[in-house]
Amino acid sequence: GRARSSLGNTVASIFSRGITDEAWDELEEALIAADVGVEATTELVEGLRERARAEGIRTGDEALGLLKEVLRLELGVADRTLSRREDGPSVWLVTGVNGTGKTTSIGKLAARHVREDEQVVLAAADTFRAAAADQLERWGEAVGARVVRAAEGADPASVAFDGHASARAAGADLLLVDTAGRLQNKKELMAELGKVKRVLDREAGQCDEVLLVLDATVGQNGLQQARAFMAAVEVSGVVLTKLDGTARGGIVIAIQRELGLPVKLVGLGEGVDDLAPFDPDAFVEALFAEVAQDVTLGEDEA
């Protein structure tokens, strides 16, 4: 139900009355409204203003071109492929705070690789949350992936171990390890996750991917999450979920700036096919399209 206007239109509308202080303020507001964060926004806009001055930029179109260039540069560089291995099952460990979409994303990933005729095993190393393993099992049944699980309260690292042993024995191509949601300020739970990773590293040589699942509605705490999970388990990429809602997930700009951590996949719904590779152009476009709407809304209401 929402009308999405293109980046061109909306940012151009910010600069439509020329490149004024007001326009820069509006741009700043648009970025903050997208959850990019005050610090990253201030730095971005300052850098842009400086370049616009230095390069003698006068028209809205030119400003728009510059803005696109800068944001693409922010998000551009990273390699977004998911690492695989030939000797034994590739191991992808999936982590994040509570309720972000870890289990669902695993289901979607499994579906994708089963469809490519790979043998996929899911390890239910969330032994904590009520019916977490049942949820993973339903996904496994639906997409055709075997699930390795243990009793509630079992040691997650040992479930990961069993999952890997079982995947290796079966000659599986891919092992996806689901973990319990944990808030990054809980030291014991973060240590427990560290142990899961160490066990997998030991068994597999090294985890091929450690994915951090971030909810696109998250605000500034997203940066804290990324810092803490990076420190605990050397995250290799972000899965940004729930982009089918109205949230824009702008915090990933701050995350990539500060930590160099790329978004690799996006979640676009609850269905099995609602997973896509991260597309920086589409992301930047959506970042502004709706933000600019918000800004206008705000003026209307005021």
Next chain:
Amino acid sequence: MFNALSDRLEAVLGGLKSRGKLTEEQVDATLREIRLALLEADVNFKVVKTFVARVRERAVGTEVSGALNPGQQVTKIVHEELVRILGEQSAPLDLGSASPAVIMLAGLQGSGKTTAAGKLAAQLKKKGRTPLLAACDLQRPAAVDQLKVLGERAGVAVHAPEAGGDPSADPVAVARSSIDEARRLGAGVVIVDTAGRTNVDDAMMQQASDIREAVEPAETLFVIDAMIGQEAVTVAKAFQEAVDFTGVILSKLDGDARGGAALSVAEVTGRPIKFASVGEKLEEFEAFHPDRMAGRILGMGDVMTLIEKA
């Protein structure tokens, strides 16, 4: 103990005490820092704007109390205003007189609805009531099983469709039949868990509205994650429109998010935040405290107690 905001205020205003009325300059210098603190706490930028304007109006010309410096005086006003919006006192559940009384939960995916349903059930049971949990999320894989496990832990019965998680079953019908089931069991309260939904999914928002109409809840509680950012406003407004909620549960407050969403939601919906969910275990559930939340949003809980006493 001083922290970021206090330090910044100290830096712009100096620690000097000054007598007389707050000047525009003093107020503006303080509010610049407050504005930043609120944005960093994820308060929606539009809410920040109206809030700061309101405080400015109130603060300019106010007498500085002897024990405070101007920055502290403005901060004190800011804090009072925050507490006022957040609801002064914690608001209790109001279950009315109908029997069974219905509590319905609604919110975005993964916000903590099912967990909160279990917690409410456990709490009401402890208070001597007989709750029944109604499993009206027939969508998410194993959502019904999750509620059943929580019901078992809380020692509370769960009403679910036959097949457990049959996606073709109608959640509105399950909600309706839970009322009959409650009467049959002699349960005085029905807690209706619903599927997560995004605010732009019109069909799902309509379903939430239909469930509400079918069970006429005494309390409809909107569950929102304390880590949510700027979208809190849009989401809360959409849920208010669809289910006209009577209160809010702020979840995952055991994390380290500043929780500015609390202010955004309270400001744009005018509905009280009734509970704070502070963990994954059933007993980790408390009444919401506006004053604590105000300090948390400003990132200066400890300092506030000092200022308040002055």
